[in-house]
Amino acid sequence: MPDDDAVREALRQVDDAEAGMNIVDLGLVYGVEVAGDAVHVDLTMTTAACPMADMIVGQARDVIAAILPAGASVDVRLVWDPPWTPDKMTGVARAHFGW
Amino acid sequence: MPPLARLPLLILGFAALFAGAGAGLARLGWDVPGVAAIAPSLHGPLMICGFFGVVIALERAVAIGRLWAYAGPLLAGLGTVAAVTGATATAPWLFLAGSAVLLAATIDVFCRQRALFNFTLTLGALCWSAGNWLWAGGAVVHDVVPLWLAFLILTIAGERLELSRFLPPSPIATCAFAAILVVIVAGLLGGGSPWGTEVFAGGLVALSVWLGKQDIARRTVRNKGLTRFIAVCLLSGYLWLAVGGAVIVAAGGLAPGSRAYDAALHALALGFVFSMVFGHAPIIFPAVLRVAVPYHPTFYLPLALLHASLAVRLAGDATAQAAWTRAGGLLNAIALAAFIVSTAAAVIRGARRRVPADPA
Numbered sequence: 001m002p003d004d005d006a007v008r009e010a011l012r013q014v015d016d017a018e019a020g021m022n023i024v025d026l027g028l029v030y031g032v033e034v035a036g037d038a039v040h041v042d043l044t045m046t047t048a049a050c051p052m053a054d055m056i057v058g059q060a061r062d063v064i065a066a067i068l069p070a071g072a073s074v075d076v077r078l079v080w081d082p083p084w085t086p087d088k089m090t091g092v093a094r095a096h097f098g099w
Numbered sequence: 100m101p102p103l104a105r106l107p108l109l110i111l112g113f114a115a116l117f118a119g120a121g122a123g124l125a126r127l128g129w130d131v132p133g134v135a136a137i138a139p140s141l142h143g144p145l146m147i148c149g150f151f152g153v154v155i156a157l158e159r160a161v162a163i164g165r166l167w168a169y170a171g172p173l174l175a176g177l178g179t180v181a182a183v184t185g186a187t188a189t190a191p192w193l194f195l196a197g198s199a200v201l202l203a204a205t206i207d208v209f210c211r212q213r214a215l216f217n218f219t220l221t222l223g224a225l226c227w228s229a230g231n232w233l234w235a236g237g238a239v240v241h242d243v244v245p246l247w248l249a250f251l252i253l254t255i256a257g258e259r260l261e262l263s264r265f266l267p268p269s270p271i272a273t274c275a276f277a278a279i280l281v282v283i284v285a286g287l288l289g290g291g292s293p294w295g296t297e298v299f300a301g302g303l304v305a306l307s308v309w310l311g312k313q314d315i316a317r318r319t320v321r322n323k324g325l326t327r328f329i330a331v332c333l334l335s336g337y338l339w340l341a342v343g344g345a346v347i348v349a350a351g352g353l354a355p356g357s358r359a360y361d362a363a364l365h366a367l368a369l370g371f372v373f374s375m376v377f378g379h380a381p382i383i384f385p386a387v388l389r390v391a392v393p394y395h396p397t398f399y400l401p402l403a404l405l406h407a408s409l410a411v412r413l414a415g416d417a418t419a420q421a422a423w424t425r426a427g428g429l430l431n432a433i434a435l436a437a438f439i440v441s442t443a444a445a446v447i448r449g450a451r452r453r454v455p456a457d458p459a
Contacts, residue, residue, distance in 0.1 A: 017382050019265060020319045020326030026265075047261050049208045049220060051162040052386045083212055086264050097265045097318055 002067050004032045007039055010063045014056060021096055023056060027088025030079060037072040039064055046084045053078055100160075100169055102389040108157050108169065109387065111176030113439075115149025118183050120432045127428040141182050141190075143240050146368065147247045148194040149179035152227060154376075154383075155254055156201040161387050163204050171200035191235035198228040215273065216261035219280060223253030226287065241355040242290075244364065245299055249287055251372045252340070253280075256306055259333075263313045272313050279305045296352045303344030303367070311337045325381055325394035332378025332402060339370025339409065346413075361424065362416035369431055370409050373438075377402050380442050391449030392442060401438035408434050 002010070011029055012022040023029055023043065031042040043060060045053045057076050064074045089097075121131040122142035156171035175197025182190035205224040209217040230246030260276055279302055286299025311317075311334065320330035343366035350359030381392040412427025414420070 017325045018262065018319070018329055018379075019315065020322035046264065047208070047216065048211045049159065049162050049205075049217065049258070049261070051158045052382060053162065054164070055386045055389065058389075080211065086268065089265070093265070097267070097315065099267045 001034055001037060001039075001069065001072060004034055006067060007032045007034060007041065007064055010067050011041070011060055013063045014059045016052075016056070021093050023060070025090045025093040025096075027086075027090065027093070028056075028084065037069075039068065039072065039074050041074075041076045042079045043076060044079055044084050048080060100166060102387065105157065105161070105169075105387055108153065108172040108176055111179055112150050112153035112157065112172070114183075115145045115153065115176075115179040116435065118179070119143075119145030119149060120435055124428060124432055127425045129425070129429060138182065138187070140240070141187070143244065143247070143364075144190070144194070144234070145179060145182060147251065148175060148198075148227075148231065149182065151251055151372065152194065152197060152201070153179070155251075156197060156204070157387060158383060159201055159204045159208070163207055165204070165207070168200060168204040168207075171197050171204060173197070174200060191231060195228065195231035195235050198224065198231045202228050214261075215277060216257045219253055219257030219260060222280070222284070223250050223257060226250040226253060239355075241353065241360070244353065245287055245290055245296060248364075248367055249283060249299070251368065252303065252306070253283070255372070255375055256310070259310055259314050262315050265315050266313065266318070269313070272309070276309055276313075279309055293352070297348050300344040300347030300363075304341055304348065307337045307341035307344065310340070328394060328398050328402075329378040329382075331399070332374045335402070335406060336371045336374030336378075339366045339374065339406075342413070343367035343371060358416040358419065358424075362413045365409060365412060365431070369405065373405060373435070374402065377405065377438055380438070381445065384442065384446070390446050391453060392445045393449045393452065395441075395445055395448070397441060398445075401434055401441050404430065404434040404437055 008024055008029065012024045014023045015021065016023060016026055019026060028044050029041065030044055033040045041060060041064065043057060045056070057078055061074050061076045064076070068074065119142055122139045122145060124131045125139040126142055152175045153172045156175055160168035160171060174193050178190045178193035178197060181193055202221070202224040205221045209221045226246045227250035230243040230250065233246070234240065234243045282305065283299055283302035286295050286297070286302055289295030289298060314333060316330035316333040319326050320334060322330070343363045346359050346363040346366060347353055350357065350363070353360050353363060381394060381398070384390060384392045408427050408430030411430060412424050415423025415425070415427055
């Protein structure tokens with residue numbers, strides 16, 4: 001099984017096309033847990049008005065499934081608490097947006 | 100609701116776009132067949148309530164993921180059906196019902212996160228409901244047009260304010276945005292007075308400056324591919340927002356049937372709002388229908404045609420050359436058709452990529 005870091009690295013393939021940045025650096029990945037043959041990920045969106053939430057959850061599930069051995073399971077949950085704030089962005093994202 | 104079940108709602112929206120664009124061409128004196136020619140006076144309601152209303156309400160329903168919210172695009176879509184089948188007295192009430200559901204869905208979003216950007220979205224949805232209420236009550240379309248425009252413009256402004264949180268925080272920019280909202284709302288509330296529409300339009304010009312300065316597009320335009328394309332759509336749209344607002348201010352209001360009316364409305368609804376639609380279609384279509392719309396450089400062609408055709412139309416309006424306005428209008432419709440063809444071609448390309456050819 002891949003470890004937490006490998007899962008996060010896989011999630012960097014999922015971009016928010018509008019922002020031109022991946023969901024990990026945007027701070028949308030709240031938690032990654034690898035337990036036995038199961039991966040649990042908590043994701044958020046910057047706003048509940050974002051219609052792309054389901055699609056991004058699906059993409060996250062796909063990129064994680066691609067690095068898992070057969071028989072392993074992926075559970076990606078959309079969470080809203082705590083609400084996303086800009087301080088969750090990584091240095092890479094901040095530099096991208098001129099902080 | 101599964102993505103495939105959303106398709107009929109989107110089809111209702113695009114049916115309004117076809118009928119509405121056809122009605123617009125009929126208004127300009129072009130021969131158009133069938134349903135579009137029946138009701139040229141329904142051009143505005145079909146475009147704003149039938150197309151944008153359905154698409155925005157659908158997008159909001161997908162976002163909040165509640166089944167009842169899909170009643171918004173459904174009712175507004177039925178408004179289109181009523182309008183084009185001659186039930187013109189019923190259509191405003193169906194659009195009103197659809198807009199009320201969108202308002203409820205947007206209040207749901209606001210209650211989850213009480214932020215200025217969600218308040219702006221709520222204000223936008225409220226403007227659509229208010230405009231539809233007045234229209235259903237017997238007001239003429241040109242009297243409710245500022246409210247309908249505010250629906251579209253505030254919806255976009257709220258979304259852009261939300262995304263501007265990626266940029267370094269600026270309390271001054273937030274205060275400026277709130278002040279612009281106050282000006283726009285004051286202008287709408289003073290709609291019956293001689294100054295109302297001009298104040299509203301002044302607010303739109305100020306909003307264009309704010310968006311031009313504070314939108315993440317200023318940065319993302321340096322990216323590549325789809326991200327850059329979206330940013331170009333946004334930034335070019337802001338120019339039309341400024342032009343539309345400035346035309347209303349310069350003309351001293353929105354006199355129905357005037358050349359300034361044609362110029363301002365199309366700068367705002369086509370130049371500004373459709374630029375947003377062109378930019379966001381490659382991410383909203385996949386979100387709503389779960390089809391891939393892979394970026395292709397040809398996406399720029401409909402956008403360029405939209406801007407060029409609008410420039411021709413406004414040049415005709417400015418110089419009283421009706422032939423230019425008429426030709427510009429036809430080219431506007433061709434730009435919309437090119438956008439649909441370009442998007443459909445991208446969907447086909449996306450589907451082919453997903454299903455590789457059988458090696459045998």
